[in-house]
Amino acid sequence: MTPQNVIFTTLLVASLLFFCWSVYRRFSLLCYGQPEERLDQPARRLSEMFLYAFAQLRVLRKPFGLNHFVIFWSFVILALANGEFLVNGVFPSVSLALLPEGVHRVLLFAFDVVSLLTLFAIAFSFIRRLVVKPPYLDSLYVKGKSPEAFLILSFIALLMLAYFGMHGSLAALGMENDPAAMPISSLVGAWLGPHPSLIGTVYSVSWWLHALVLFAFICFLPHSKHMHILTAIPNCYFGALTWPATQPREKFEKGAVYGVGSVERFTWKDLFDSFSCTECGRCQAACPATNTGKALNPRQIVHAIKTNLLENSQALREGRKGTLPLIGDEGEGTNTEDAIWSCTTCGACMEACPVLIEQMPKIIKMRRHLVETESRFPEELLNLFENMEQRSNPWGIAPGERAKWVSTLPIKPFVAGETEYLLYVGCAGSFDSRAKQVTVALATVLNAAGVSWGILGKDEKCCGDSLRRLGNEYLFEKMALENVELFRERGVTKVITLCPHCLTTLKNDYRQYGLELEVVHQSELIAELIASGRIALDKKDDSFGRIAYHDPCYLGRHNDIFDAPRTLVQATTGSTAVEAERHGRNSFCCGAGGGRMWMEEFTGERVNHARVDELLAQKPDTICVACPYCMTMVEDGLKDKGAGQVRVRDVVEVLAEGLLRKNA
Amino acid sequence: MLVVVCVKQVPDTTQVQIDPVTNTLIREGVPFIVNPYDTHAVEQALRFKDRFGCRVAAISMGPPNAEATLRKALAQGVDRAVLLSDRTFGGADTLATSKVLAAAIEKLAQEEEVGVVICGKQTIDGDTAQVGPGIATRLSFSQLTLVDRVDELDLSGKKIRVSRKLEGRHEHVEAPLPVLLTVVRELNRPRYPTVAMRLESADAQVEVWDNKVLQLDVNTIGLKGSPTWVSRIFSPERAKGEMLGDGVHDPEGAAQLLIDKMLEKDLLAL
Numbered sequence: 001m002t003p004q005n006v007i008f009t010t011l012l013v014a015s016l017l018f019f020c021w022s023v024y025r026r027f028s029l030l031c032y033g034q035p036e037e038r039l040d041q042p043a044r045r046l047s048e049m050f051l052y053a054f055a056q057l058r059v060l061r062k063p064f065g066l067n068h069f070v071i072f073w074s075f076v077i078l079a080l081a082n083g084e085f086l087v088n089g090v091f092p093s094v095s096l097a098l099l100p101e102g103v104h105r106v107l108l109f110a111f112d113v114v115s116l117l118t119l120f121a122i123a124f125s126f127i128r129r130l131v132v133k134p135p136y137l138d139s140l141y142v143k144g145k146s147p148e149a150f151l152i153l154s155f156i157a158l159l160m161l162a163y164f165g166m167h168g169s170l171a172a173l174g175m176e177n178d179p180a181a182m183p184i185s186s187l188v189g190a191w192l193g194p195h196p197s198l199i200g201t202v203y204s205v206s207w208w209l210h211a212l213v214l215f216a217f218i219c220f221l222p223h224s225k226h227m228h229i230l231t232a233i234p235n236c237y238f239g240a241l242t243w244p245a246t247q248p249r250e251k252f253e254k255g256a257v258y259g260v261g262s263v264e265r266f267t268w269k270d271l272f273d274s275f276s277c278t279e280c281g282r283c284q285a286a287c288p289a290t291n292t293g294k295a296l297n298p299r300q301i302v303h304a305i306k307t308n309l310l311e312n313s314q315a316l317r318e319g320r321k322g323t324l325p326l327i328g329d330e331g332e333g334t335n336t337e338d339a340i341w342s343c344t345t346c347g348a349c350m351e352a353c354p355v356l357i358e359q360m361p362k363i364i365k366m367r368r369h370l371v372e373t374e375s376r377f378p379e380e381l382l383n384l385f386e387n388m389e390q391r392s393n394p395w396g397i398a399p400g401e402r403a404k405w406v407s408t409l410p411i412k413p414f415v416a417g418e419t420e421y422l423l424y425v426g427c428a429g430s431f432d433s434r435a436k437q438v439t440v441a442l443a444t445v446l447n448a449a450g451v452s453w454g455i456l457g458k459d460e461k462c463c464g465d466s467l468r469r470l471g472n473e474y475l476f477e478k479m480a481l482e483n484v485e486l487f488r489e490r491g492v493t494k495v496i497t498l499c500p501h502c503l504t505t506l507k508n509d510y511r512q513y514g515l516e517l518e519v520v521h522q523s524e525l526i527a528e529l530i531a532s533g534r535i536a537l538d539k540k541d542d543s544f545g546r547i548a549y550h551d552p553c554y555l556g557r558h559n560d561i562f563d564a565p566r567t568l569v570q571a572t573t574g575s576t577a578v579e580a581e582r583h584g585r586n587s588f589c590c591g592a593g594g595g596r597m598w599m600e601e602f603t604g605e606r607v608n609h610a611r612v613d614e615l616l617a618q619k620p621d622t623i624c625v626a627c628p629y630c631m632t633m634v635e636d637g638l639k640d641k642g643a644g645q646v647r648v649r650d651v652v653e654v655l656a657e658g659l660l661r662k663n664a
Numbered sequence: 665m666l667v668v669v670c671v672k673q674v675p676d677t678t679q680v681q682i683d684p685v686t687n688t689l690i691r692e693g694v695p696f697i698v699n700p701y702d703t704h705a706v707e708q709a710l711r712f713k714d715r716f717g718c719r720v721a722a723i724s725m726g727p728p729n730a731e732a733t734l735r736k737a738l739a740q741g742v743d744r745a746v747l748l749s750d751r752t753f754g755g756a757d758t759l760a761t762s763k764v765l766a767a768a769i770e771k772l773a774q775e776e777e778v779g780v781v782i783c784g785k786q787t788i789d790g791d792t793a794q795v796g797p798g799i800a801t802r803l804s805f806s807q808l809t810l811v812d813r814v815d816e817l818d819l820s821g822k823k824i825r826v827s828r829k830l831e832g833r834h835e836h837v838e839a840p841l842p843v844l845l846t847v848v849r850e851l852n853r854p855r856y857p858t859v860a861m862r863l864e865s866a867d868a869q870v871e872v873w874d875n876k877v878l879q880l881d882v883n884t885i886g887l888k889g890s891p892t893w894v895s896r897i898f899s900p901e902r903a904k905g906e907m908l909g910d911g912v913h914d915p916e917g918a919a920q921l922l923i924d925k926m927l928e929k930d931l932l933a934l
Contacts, residue, residue, distance in 0.1 A: 373858055375855055375858045399679070
């Protein structure tokens, strides 16, 4: 062994030991998290992992994602070259040249090309962080221009330069077996050729640079955000197999702990999520709270979990409680209550995350702690909770008035066996004066199509959606159990809902209570009725002018219903609704989800103003919604913006009015 | 020192309807709630507990199912709950009610000195606001009604300083202990029970005291001891309003008519 081999081997072993120790220290922290099943259905998990980690589907949604795609795949390919370098440094006789010549040739060519591509990609990354500076790269504690980011980028660039330095020198010396397969290294070799005195130095410097940067990288990696190269792939494997539109049940018994008030109360997957975040900022770019100047930034929530876990790791290891609180005003590593209450649970963050981190459920877990254990929540919610508990509706209106919207309409109560569908009107559809008009429109459309439907009238109860999203799981469970019993007792199997929040609760949440209902949103059912010819329109109604459609989060993102409401508009007017800049899966919240409907908005711009501005940019005469909360938020936003001339209609109102005019 | 808070289970009056034929309240199917003012009374008692470490007892006179109201107080954190329930207590007016409650407070005082009694300013079913003052009179306690702020409770000096919310003004007063307060909603924001407290309260003991315990003369309590009789309850006839203008086709004109009308009746101050 040469002294060079000895030094190399010593440094390599030391780096690897440090790496393993660091990784063990960090990953062993996952043991302090709560259990969660994330190992079922391995085939589906592998396919998710392939799509999101290897094919990088989410990364590529933003144009700049291509740059990351290049770096990622170069890294995968160059892992072979780096592996060879490390082995070769210890055992000089072992190299990839031992492979069949054809294979080796292809590899050498690939290494050369991807190294060059990576250099370009790194240059673009520098330009992006220094010149383009997209705003979402910065958050309170992590900045786009962080030394860490530049260090990592420089490490990668240095590795590529060293690679060309080494192989260029060898090519110049005629010591490369197959210089024809290495176009860039050969070019470097050609430059070095006229300066023979330099070649030896360039080679040694490049070789040592490559070695030292690689060792530094190995040591630095588990302590940096670059850790994601170890965690992102498994995180995609462990990702939620179904869209997490609902929250898990809690067990209410004496001595139990509710929600998450300290970091170890999160599940191991929540903690793993925090290790997988690369701080790309896509969640914060999508978040309605962050976008309107609220305290919440979903990226910061995830960052705080990681920081808090590391900060409290010593205490956890010693079996003590951590000293840095998870919820509070202690700065980095804690989440403020204000941030936790700012979430509209719209799910835009989860939709944006390239590595399938689930930000929103973590926020709800912390809300559960605040409501159920600490009894600490914004003042406005006390009324809501009392109204829900005592009168089963958010406004606290007498339950006896639930069926008042019916007035003179010929509407029957739901009777199992005689009536096909239960129309679950919901609180807004029953009590909110504007939403009641939507209920009436829906009733007339259903009657016109000859659908067999009925209502529960004053026996109907609130579904409890807001309670669950606000973390009042105890009360939600009470209401869910009441409803499940009521539906069973009445023999309800098929349900039409007016409101996407009722839809998601009945369809996704009540399943946890063993109630499997066939739940459809009114727009879905009506789209079917149109398709089957039970509702005939002439597609000519132009009285609504230019229509812009706003996707409700709980209808679209949370329940995948994008086309049906658009079909109603199309069937009535003959033209397609115009789209806001952010629409469909990337739609921007109205501001009312997650119980925000019942809370004041004290900081920043109002979410509904931001959304209304975006909709108004399409110059609509009518804005269509398909959710009573969106209706309130958009109408209020238009009034505040002095755009009262723009009408707001539920899609079913458009259809009902179209029917009326056609038949007039 | 013991703080006693009086609570009452009342029908949710927003859901009560009056039988047009018999002119009586239709109580069937109407849910019961804790009298809203009493929830502020409980909160104030608990704040004294938090601050001074005193114990809090909640008492309620009512039928056996009024236990739910006391459980709610237990869930919020009171230490002891006593339901005063006996057929002979039934049908009581404010005088007879205050006698029973005062007797229960005296009985509690045999075990531990009662320094403060807190009641809601009135109940939403009877709206008399007489029971609190009645108790104070019978116990010879100082009496501070309509309290919207407690400035100071001085346990060693045995006095209390509060603000009373009167029509159009506030009164800052001081009184010696023992004292009875009746409180208004502005006083505080009642705490929301934690889940642990709710589960705890579900199994907690609610003591039931009947007249064997209180030993009151049956002629002075309940229906027999009540000089007030309700002869009739009815909804006042409401004069029907008139339609002004055409709000659908001429909203501005209709608004103008409405403003003129209000000015004419001197309903608007200009």
